[in-house]
Amino acid sequence: MIKADYLKPDGRRLTLYSSCEAIRVDGPIPSPGDAVHATPQLRWHPLRGEWVMYAAHRQGRPFLPPPGYNPLAPTTDPANPTELPPGAYDMAVFQNRFPSLSLDAPTPADVPGVPVKAGVGSCEVVVFTQDPGATLASLPAEQIRLLIDVWADRTSVLGADERIQYVLPFENRGVEVGVTLHHPHGQIYAYDHIPPVQERALVNMRRHLEATGRPWGQDFLAQERLAGLRLICERPHALSLVPPFARYTYETWVLPTRAVPFLSDLSGAERDDFAAVLHDALRRLDALFGVRMPYLMTVQQAPVDGHAYPEWPLRIELYPYLRAPGRMKYLAGTEQGAGEFANDALPEQKAAELREITLEQL
Amino acid sequence: MIKADYLKPDGRRLTLYSSCEAIRVDGPIPSPGDAVHATPQLRWHPLRGEWVMYAAHRQGRPFLPPPGYNPLAPTTDPANPTELPPGAYDMAVFQNRFPSLSLDAPTPADVPGVPVKAGVGSCEVVVFTQDPGATLASLPAEQIRLLIDVWADRTSVLGADERIQYVLPFENRGVEVGVTLHHPHGQIYAYDHIPPVQERALVNMRRHLEATGRPWGQDFLAQERLAGLRLICERPHALSLVPPFARYTYETWVLPTRAVPFLSDLSGAERDDFAAVLHDALRRLDALFGVRMPYLMTVQQAPVDGHAYPEWPLRIELYPYLRAPGRMKYLAGTEQGAGEFANDALPEQKAAELREITLEQL
Numbered sequence: 112m113i114k115a116d117y118l119k120p121d122g123r124r125l126t127l128y129s130s131c132e133a134i135r136v137d138g139p140i141p142s143p144g145d146a147v148h149a150t151p152q153l154r155w156h157p158l159r160g161e162w163v164m165y166a167a168h169r170q171g172r173p174f175l176p177p178p179g180y181n182p183l184a185p186t187t188d189p190a191n192p193t194e195l196p197p198g199a200y201d202m203a204v205f206q207n208r209f210p211s212l213s214l215d216a217p218t219p220a221d222v223p224g225v226p227v228k229a230g231v232g233s234c235e236v237v238v239f240t241q242d243p244g245a246t247l248a249s250l251p252a253e254q255i256r257l258l259i260d261v262w263a264d265r266t267s268v269l270g271a272d273e274r275i276q277y278v279l280p281f282e283n284r285g286v287e288v289g290v291t292l293h294h295p296h297g298q299i300y301a302y303d304h305i306p307p308v309q310e311r312a313l314v315n316m317r318r319h320l321e322a323t324g325r326p327w328g329q330d331f332l333a334q335e336r337l338a339g340l341r342l343i344c345e346r347p348h349a350l351s352l353v354p355p356f357a358r359y360t361y362e363t364w365v366l367p368t369r370a371v372p373f374l375s376d377l378s379g380a381e382r383d384d385f386a387a388v389l390h391d392a393l394r395r396l397d398a399l400f401g402v403r404m405p406y407l408m409t410v411q412q413a414p415v416d417g418h419a420y421p422e423w424p425l426r427i428e429l430y431p432y433l434r435a436p437g438r439m440k441y442l443a444g445t446e447q448g449a450g451e452f453a454n455d456a457l458p459e460q461k462a463a464e465l466r467e468i469t470l471e472q473l
Numbered sequence: 474m475i476k477a478d479y480l481k482p483d484g485r486r487l488t489l490y491s492s493c494e495a496i497r498v499d500g501p502i503p504s505p506g507d508a509v510h511a512t513p514q515l516r517w518h519p520l521r522g523e524w525v526m527y528a529a530h531r532q533g534r535p536f537l538p539p540p541g542y543n544p545l546a547p548t549t550d551p552a553n554p555t556e557l558p559p560g561a562y563d564m565a566v567f568q569n570r571f572p573s574l575s576l577d578a579p580t581p582a583d584v585p586g587v588p589v590k591a592g593v594g595s596c597e598v599v600v601f602t603q604d605p606g607a608t609l610a611s612l613p614a615e616q617i618r619l620l621i622d623v624w625a626d627r628t629s630v631l632g633a634d635e636r637i638q639y640v641l642p643f644e645n646r647g648v649e650v651g652v653t654l655h656h657p658h659g660q661i662y663a664y665d666h667i668p669p670v671q672e673r674a675l676v677n678m679r680r681h682l683e684a685t686g687r688p689w690g691q692d693f694l695a696q697e698r699l700a701g702l703r704l705i706c707e708r709p710h711a712l713s714l715v716p717p718f719a720r721y722t723y724e725t726w727v728l729p730t731r732a733v734p735f736l737s738d739l740s741g742a743e744r745d746d747f748a749a750v751l752h753d754a755l756r757r758l759d760a761l762f763g764v765r766m767p768y769l770m771t772v773q774q775a776p777v778d779g780h781a782y783p784e785w786p787l788r789i790e791l792y793p794y795l796r797a798p799g800r801m802k803y804l805a806g807t808e809q810g811a812g813e814f815a816n817d818a819l820p821e822q823k824a825a826e827l828r829e830i831t832l833e834q835l
Contacts, residue, residue, distance in 0.1 A: 154718045157681070158689075224700045279806060283803075298806060308521065309811065355586045356587055358525050407806060442804060452525050454528075
């Protein structure tokens with residue numbers, strides 16, 4: 112992996128990545144508009160016990176832009192600059208122009224009735240390819256392999272700021288779930304605290320460690336390989352499965368067979384397998400109903416707050432939103448009002464369906 | 474409020490309610506099909522620390538039925554029975570034919586790799602009116618007032634079973650969020666445990682009580698009335714507001730001005746005001762953009778596990794899904810992957826917008 116850092120005219124950072132060939136930029140580094148003064152703030156939800164992010168400057172962000180203008184494609188007309196320059200590179204990461212969190216967030220004025228603080232953190236956009244018509248599943252395997260390196264690099268770069276405690280790379284895919292830009296891309300949120308989902312996972316993993324003397328991730332992998340019931344695809348260094356406690360019908364996890372807390376802990380050969388199994392999982396989800404599966408993908412690594420979390424098993428969690436052809440899963444009363452998911456199908460059955468998709472279908 | 478209990482041919486319970494006139498049934502009590510053998514199970518998510526409900530028998534449930542057949546309307550053709558009989562009544566509650574939880578759930582077989590138990594609980598459907606074209610907002614005020622009594626009654630009836638620890642009435646409204654039957658209706662889930670959202674609220678309220686000596690709900694009401702910034706509508710015994718820590722752009726809470734844990738704790742006059750403010754809140758949300766606002770509404774009462782929860786403030790939480798005209802809020806990476814909401818606007822601004830909607834617009 113090769114990378115090069117740039118500064119945009121509006122002050123945001125841009126990093127270009129390449130698998131192997133030298134990076135070349137064939138024009139000025141663009142910004143699609145004036146600098147946005149981001150003033151994100153966090154307020155404390157006293158009953159749910161979580162921060163809520165407020166970013167009033169986001170109201171003006173783009174929504175299904177007119178055909179012909181794609182802010183994530185390389186700039187072709189200097190009069191209509193996009194986020195990226197033309198040139199030779201495979202992937203790009205830049206700071207979101209309308210961030211929910213910012214390392215420069217000003218201290219907000221007091222608000223009567225609620226604890227409020229600056230929305231310190233970072234929001235980055237990851238452009239997966241220069242090809243606006245591709246998807247992660249349709250890209251060559253080497254590009255997924257590069258993405259693993261890019262996520263690992265961003266986690267290290269963002270985590271190096273002592274204010275950052277957690278880094279969450281994700282992809283939200285599908286117009287069904289509000290994706291406003293169709294060019295293949297993901298995002299990375301970096302928080303100045305450990306968010307609630309990860310905080311609870313840590314508490315539960317610690318309990319498992321204290322009760323059994325063994326890391327949860329190691330036990331989970333051993334048990335799933337022994338049961339075999341929910342495995343989808345297995346390679347020497349990585350596997351995919353439907354977890355036995357799946358919340359989404361076709362929920363798919365991708366894990367290295369050696370439980371480690373970070374992508375950066377994986378060797379080159381381990382990253383190769385991890386990328387290949389992720390690629391396989393994405394293609395199975397598209398093949399399942401013969402449509403592009405809308406999904407949320409999150410990369411679940413350990414916190415970067417300076418503590419060691421050897422018990423944390425790195426994994427990618429894929430939440431496919433179709434529960435049957437043409438039938439979306441929506442989060443309704445029990446999911447949002449009680450925090451408890453209703454799933455229409457058993458993980459063992461759905462793992463078998465995904466497993467039985469043949470190579471010709473992929 | 475008057476009510477009458479019936480048993481459906483397939484064994485499910487049906488209760489009809491009326492505001493004041495006698496209930497009359499003009500035909501046999503129908504079922505739209507054969508008895509469904511529900512086998513819901515719960516599995517424990519070891520990292521999120523929550524139960525996941527599995528109801529494989531739900532795969533066959535109806536989806537946007539063909540025009541002409543409405544399972545929630547009174548039966549007109551005995552050859553095509555619906556869920557309800559023709560007759561004189563204002564509201565109806567029956568057990569869901571495809572429940573995610575059941576008091577008769579059988580003990581499931583062991584599953585290797587995950588704790589599993591019977592999905593004990595209850596799922597009810599609440600039909601708000603015999604009029605298939607109405608909405609809660611369009612119904613007469615007296616019908617909303619009856620709904621408060623019906624929710625209070627169902628909470629008491631379901632809570633009387635010693636296995637039930639929490640009762641959640643809710644309405645999921647809008648085809649945008651997967652509502653499959655357009656006849657105005659809501660649902661009630663009854664759990665055999667305190668769900669995670671309520672469990673966390675209890676922990677946080679207990680902390681507040683220990684730190685201040687005062688119940689959280691009482692402090693919250695006093696503070697919001699003093700600040701005044703986020704109030705929408707106020708009557709002597711109830712008010713609506715955008716909470717200072719709103720997660721949805723136009724999130725609206727409806728609260729009695731006397732903090733009590735249950736709807737059944739409210740006097741007749743208090744219920745009148747509570748119903749009127751709820752009705753007002755629903756009509757404001759529809760008036761806001763001139764379209765039927767898709768939303769989730771949940772009734773947040775205290776647990777019914779036999780303990781007293783004087784610190785729990787009953788409230789209705791309305792989550793409107795439009796954050797601007799034509800722009801839905803979707804739960805993406807940070808909401809689902811980290812448990813932390815991103816909101817594009819400050820509650821004080823959105824409360825002002827809702828407050829400024831004039832009576833003529835309602």
